Amino acid sequence: xxxxxxxxxxxxxxxxxxxxxxHRCHPPPSAxxxxxxxxxxxxxxxxxxxxxxxxxxLQRNMAGAGGGNDIQWCFSQVKGAVDDDVAEADIISTxxxxxxxxxxxxxxxGGRVVIFQQEQENKIQSHSRGEYNVYxxxxxxxxxxxxxxSLEIEEKINKIRWLPQKNAAQFLLSTNDKxxxxxxxxxxxxxxxxxxxxxxxxxxxxxxTVTTLRVPVFRPMDLMVExxxxxxxxxxxxxxxxxxxxxxxxETYLSADDLRINLWHLEITDRSFNxxxxxxxxxxxxxxVITAAEFHPNxxxxxxxxxxxxxxxxxxxxxxxxxxxxSKLFEEPEDPSNRSFFSxxxxxxxxxxxSHSGRYMMTRDYLSVKIWDLxxxxxxxxxxxxxxxxxxKLCSLYExxxxxxxxxxxxxxxxxxxxxxxxxxxxxxFDRNTKRDITLEASRENNKPRxxxxxxxxxxxxxxxxxxxxxxxLDFNKKILHTAWHPKExxxxxxxxxxxxxxxxxx
Amino acid sequence: MMFARGLKRKxxxxxxxxxxxxxxxxxxxxxSLQRQSLLDMSLVKLQLCHMLVEPNLCRSxxxxxxxxxxxxEMTRDGTWRAVAPQAAGRAPLDRLVATDILCRSVRxxxxxxxxxxxxxGQPDLVPGLAVAPAAQAPRSPQSxxxxxxxxxxxxxxxxxxxxxxFETLESKTSGSVEELFADVDSSYYDLDAVLTxxxxxxxxxxxxxxxxxxxxxxxxxxxxxxxxLGELDHAVEIxxxx
Numbered sequence: 001x002x003x004x005x006x007x008x009x010x011x012x013x014x015x016x017x018x019x020x021x022x023h024r025c026h027p028p029p030s031a032x033x034x035x036x037x038x039x040x041x042x043x044x045x046x047x048x049x050x051x052x053x054x055x056x057x058l059q060r061n062m063a064g065a066g067g068g069n070d071i072q073w074c075f076s077q078v079k080g081a082v083d084d085d086v087a088e089a090d091i092i093s094t095x096x097x098x099x100x101x102x103x104x105x106x107x108x109x110g111g112r113v114v115i116f117q118q119e120q121e122n123k124i125q126s127h128s129r130g131e132y133n134v135y136x137x138x139x140x141x142x143x144x145x146x147x148x149x150s151l152e153i154e155e156k157i158n159k160i161r162w163l164p165q166k167n168a169a170q171f172l173l174s175t176n177d178k179x180x181x182x183x184x185x186x187x188x189x190x191x192x193x194x195x196x197x198x199x200x201x202x203x204x205x206x207x208x209t210v211t212t213l214r215v216p217v218f219r220p221m222d223l224m225v226e227x228x229x230x231x232x233x234x235x236x237x238x239x240x241x242x243x244x245x246x247x248x249x250x251e252t253y254l255s256a257d258d259l260r261i262n263l264w265h266l267e268i269t270d271r272s273f274n275x276x277x278x279x280x281x282x283x284x285x286x287x288x289v290i291t292a293a294e295f296h297p298n299x300x301x302x303x304x305x306x307x308x309x310x311x312x313x314x315x316x317x318x319x320x321x322x323x324x325x326x327s328k329l330f331e332e333p334e335d336p337s338n339r340s341f342f343s344x345x346x347x348x349x350x351x352x353x354x355s356h357s358g359r360y361m362m363t364r365d366y367l368s369v370k371i372w373d374l375x376x377x378x379x380x381x382x383x384x385x386x387x388x389x390x391x392x393k394l395c396s397l398y399e400x401x402x403x404x405x406x407x408x409x410x411x412x413x414x415x416x417x418x419x420x421x422x423x424x425x426x427x428x429x430f431d432r433n434t435k436r437d438i439t440l441e442a443s444r445e446n447n448k449p450r451x452x453x454x455x456x457x458x459x460x461x462x463x464x465x466x467x468x469x470x471x472x473x474l475d476f477n478k479k480i481l482h483t484a485w486h487p488k489e490x491x492x493x494x495x496x497x498x499x500x501x502x503x504x505x506x507x
Numbered sequence: 508m509m510f511a512r513g514l515k516r517k518x519x520x521x522x523x524x525x526x527x528x529x530x531x532x533x534x535x536x537x538x539s540l541q542r543q544s545l546l547d548m549s550l551v552k553l554q555l556c557h558m559l560v561e562p563n564l565c566r567s568x569x570x571x572x573x574x575x576x577x578x579x580e581m582t583r584d585g586t587w588r589a590v591a592p593q594a595a596g597r598a599p600l601d602r603l604v605a606t607d608i609l610c611r612s613v614r615x616x617x618x619x620x621x622x623x624x625x626x627x628g629q630p631d632l633v634p635g636l637a638v639a640p641a642a643q644a645p646r647s648p649q650s651x652x653x654x655x656x657x658x659x660x661x662x663x664x665x666x667x668x669x670x671x672x673f674e675t676l677e678s679k680t681s682g683s684v685e686e687l688f689a690d691v692d693s694s695y696y697d698l699d700a701v702l703t704x705x706x707x708x709x710x711x712x713x714x715x716x717x718x719x720x721x722x723x724x725x726x727x728x729x730x731x732x733x734x735x736l737g738e739l740d741h742a743v744e745i746x747x748x749x
Contacts, residue, residue, distance in 0.1 A: 151561045177561075239564055258564040287572055289565045308565050341545060341576055345569045399548060404566045 071490060072506040073440060075447040077131055079116070080499035082444070092495040094482055098162040098170065101486040104132055104493055105172060106500055107157025111141040113174055113227075115185065129491065129504055136185055138227040141176040153178050159244050161253070163266075171230070173253065177240040180255055182231035182266065190218040236262050236272045243293045249300040256293035256305060259286075263317075275323045276305060276315065291349050291406075298358040302327075306363060310347030314374065330372050332379045342394040342403065350406035355415040356487075362418055364409040367391060369420050369430065384430040384437065387422050389460035389471050402476050412485045421480025424469065425496050426456055442480060442494045442501040452506060539586060546577045 081090060089110025096105050104116040114137045119130035144153040155176055163171040169186040194216040198204055239257035246253045254275070255262050261276035276293075280286055289308045296302035301317045313326035334343060346366035354361045360381075363370045367388060370380035386407075390397060397403040402423075409420040421427045422439070430437045439456045447453075459468040482495040490505035536544075549570050581587035 146561075149561070153561075240561065286568060287575075289568050291565060308569055341542075341573055344572055344576075348565070348569060395545070398545075401552075401566075404563070404569070 073453045073490075073492075073503045074450050074506050075453060075501070076129075076449060076491070076504045077502040078444060078447070078499055079114075079132075079134075079502075086498045090498040092482060092498060092500060093156050093158060094160050095484045095493050095495050095500065096160045096162060096172075097484050097486055097493065098172075099164050099487060101488050101491065103135065103162070103170060104484070104502075105160045105162070106493075106495065107140065107160050107174060108498075109154075109156040111139055111143070111155030111157060111176065113138055113140045113157060113160065113172075113183070129489065129507065132502055136225040136227050138183070140174045140181060140183065141179065144178075158241055161244050161246050163246060164250060173244050173246065175241050175244050175255065178234065178237055180233040180241070180244060180264075181229050182233075183227050184230045185225060185227045188224045188226060189220060189222075191221045192216045193219050231266065231269050233264055233269050233272070236264075242291060243305075245294040245303065247295045247300050248298055252300075254293055254295060254303060256290050258289040261290065261293050261303075261305060261323075273321070275317060275321070277322065277324065292352045294352055294354055294361075296358055297354050297356060304352055304354075304361060306349035306352040308348040309344060310349055310365060312349065312352060312361070312363060312372065328374070328377050330377050330380075332370070338391070340394065342398060345398070345403055346394065351408040353409060353411060355411050356413065357415055360415065362409055362411065364407050364420055366403060366405075366407075369409055369418055371418070371432065382432060384418070384428075386420055386428055387458070389458055393471065397476070400476065402479075405479055405481065407479075407481050408483060410483055410485045412490070413487045419483050419485060419492065421483055421494070423476050423479050424458075424474040425478040425480055426458075427480045427483055427494050440503075442496050442499070444499075450506070453503065539581075539584075542577055542581070546574060546581075549574045549577070 080092075081087075089108060089112075091109040092106050093109055094105075094107040097103070098105070102118050104118075106114050106116075108114075115135045116132035117135035118132050121130050140157055141155040143155045145151075146153055153176065157174050157176060159173075159175050161173045163173070165171075169184050172183050172185070174181055174183060193200065194214050196205075196210055196213055196216075197207070233255070237255065237257040237260070239259050241255050241257045243256040244253060245256075251267075252263055252265050255264065255272075256276075259277065259279040260274055262272040263275045264272045276290070278288065278290060287309075291306050291308055293303060293305035296304070302314065303317070304312050304314045306312045310331065312330040314328040314330070315323035316327045317323060319325070319327065334347070349363045349365050351364040352361060359374060361372050361374065363372065363380075364386075367390060368386055369384045371382035371384075373381045394403060407421050409418060411418055416433055417429055417431050419427060419429045425442045426439050427442065428437060428439050439458070440453045441456050454467075457465075457468045458474070459465065459470050461471075464470050478496060480494055480496060484493045486492065492503050494501045494503065552570050553567060553574070578587065
């Protein structure tokens with residue numbers, strides 16, 4: 001497939017692709033069995049974090065029973081409206097740090113993207129890292145109406161993915177259910193003045209009044225951040241897009257909907273290649289959908305997609321144009337003692353994320369987080385229970401639809417800790433090395449800057465201890481679905497319904 | 508709050524509410540009643556997906572799979588059989604067991620009688636109907652949901668109803684507005700047949716594909732062709748601009 005694009009349109013030099021680049025592809029580690037060596041990767045990799053190069057401070061243990069070298073998480077900032085009346089459009093639907101961690105993007109149900117920028121560290125005030133302040137806000141998607149189906153197309157931003165920075169401008173992909181857009185965010189801090197034919201306010205001068213000529217000069221102006229849509233990738237998805245993922249070649253990306261996955265070139269908007277299609281010939285036979293997809297971080301021909309039946313398929317695009325046959329199928333056999341009518345629903349995978357190293361991938365299903373070694377298909381290497389106390393409440397959660405909530409998960413920069421959200425504005429972190437975990441709450445109460453967060457605990461049954469919360473008191477309307485971890489530092493962004501919380505470790 | 512819909516959830520630790528129940532006079536919700544209630548709830552959920560925005564396909568598939576599982580188990584049990592359709596106005600919600608009853612394990616229920624508690628915490632459900640006699644055969648759930656289908660044999664009718672749900676999901680032909688489009692071949696909604704299926708055929712410009720699509724849309728084949736006319740045939744039809 002890649003060679004076809006050479007015939008479709010010329011590869012113009014652009015901020016995204018260096019001139020005359022062939023489809024740059026690095027050979028994967030053999031059978032994905034060895035971790036990528038630090039030296040691997042070309043010029044595009046310089047800004048990407050690698051597990052082996054993380055600073056020592058990220059190796060510290062998580063706060064568990066307390067003591068010693070545990071990380072202590074502190075409240076840093078909260079963004080968003082204070083009042084409890086949540087406007088539908090303000091509901092945050094995606095959160096993503098860029099590759100350097102300097103920028104933090106959020107998307108909401110109203111189709112807006114808000115980008116925060118980290119302030120440069122104040123060298124004098126070394127006890128705090130830079131704050132995140134609004135850098136740019138723009139309307140990415142508008143509501144549309146599909147006249148054929150008489151249905152609205154929501155403007156809600158499902159995913160944002162940043163491109164690695166190549167020049168002064170920043171680029172990100174944002175998508176709603178049907179359309180992906182490439183946005184360029186650039187700064188303007190000077191403007192030309194002294195035109196001959198125009199006044200300063202833009203009105204054209206009467207040419208007869210021009211008696212002398214001058215050369216316009218650039219003069220400084222207040223910083224302005226502009227966002228402009230550079231590409232619009234539309235009309236390629238019949239079903240709702242749930243994932244976008246940029247390839248490690250930084251030229252192509254995939255978009256996945258419920259039944260199909262398409263491969264795009266960032267330069268080309270009127271063509272995409274369908275690489276996975278699980279739509280049955282007869283829709284009545286439909287029993288499984290695609291829930292998430294992601295490219296391997298280092299191997300540009302490899303991607304995975306997860307399903308509503310709890311399976312993950314790894315595909316190699318070199319094998320065939322249509323990757324309907326997986327190279328690997330990851331599935332854990334069901335525990336017969338836990339079988340119920342809800343078993344399939346809770347096994348449905350809501351998110352899949354490769355580790356930065358590319359050696360592991362993490363999946364999130366309704367009750368747990370699982371870490372898979374790409375070399376072992378028959379079971380995960382680690383399983384972490386997020387809120388096992390909900391297992392006895394599945395029927396109620398089915399009745400109120402909470403069982404269909406799609407929680408995301410994320411890795412820290414060194415792949416040593418994973419994080420995911422839960423209900424009651426709780427979120428959980430699991431340290432893979434120490435096997436300790438912690439539950440924290442995103443709440444405006446008792447949170448002054450640099451206040452250390454108190455670990456929370458849910459009491460599953462029996463007598464509730466002091467400071468514990470019983471399962472029946474949990475607020476199931478307060479769910480944390482979206483979390484993000486700074487690629488290099490211990491800074492996390494946690495989205496409640498309409499607020500964005502930023503926490504960092506105690507410096 | 509446990510429920511987003513405002514149902515007050517009865518606390519699990521209220522054994523003292525059991526008193527007042529005459530022992531043995533009322534049957535306790537059995538596993539099969541629980542299962543039936545779950546089935547009814549699932550079918551209601553599937554029906555409720557006809558909203559202004561396209562329903563979530565993943566959710567619909569998961570619910571439908573749950574319904575199939577229940578159906579399969581009931582078939583194995585031999586409890587799945589045709590039953591006379593109910594009065595037209597009866598909503599399946601009437602048969603829903605209170606959620607906390609439904610979600611309690613069978614073992615827990617053996618010592619309890621939940622009926623007296625129905626009125627308190629479940630204002631939305633019709634009180635007093637939660638506990639059905641154990642001998643009652645499960646009613647075919649689709650009879651009240653798809654009125655006019657009462658003549659269908661329940662098992663085949665059920666499968667057909669499930670299929671209808673997926674046809675509906677694909678083609679959104681329910682309701683009066685959508686009937687305007689009832690004759691339109693559902694494969695029109697499959698844009699891939701028109702667009703990505705044409706990858707590589709660079710002879711025509713980007714606009715001609717859409718024009719061909721539009722011209723084909725003005726003369727839709729009848730709905731009987733829906734299953735006959737495969738996507739490939741349809742795409743070819745558009746390409747040759749018939």
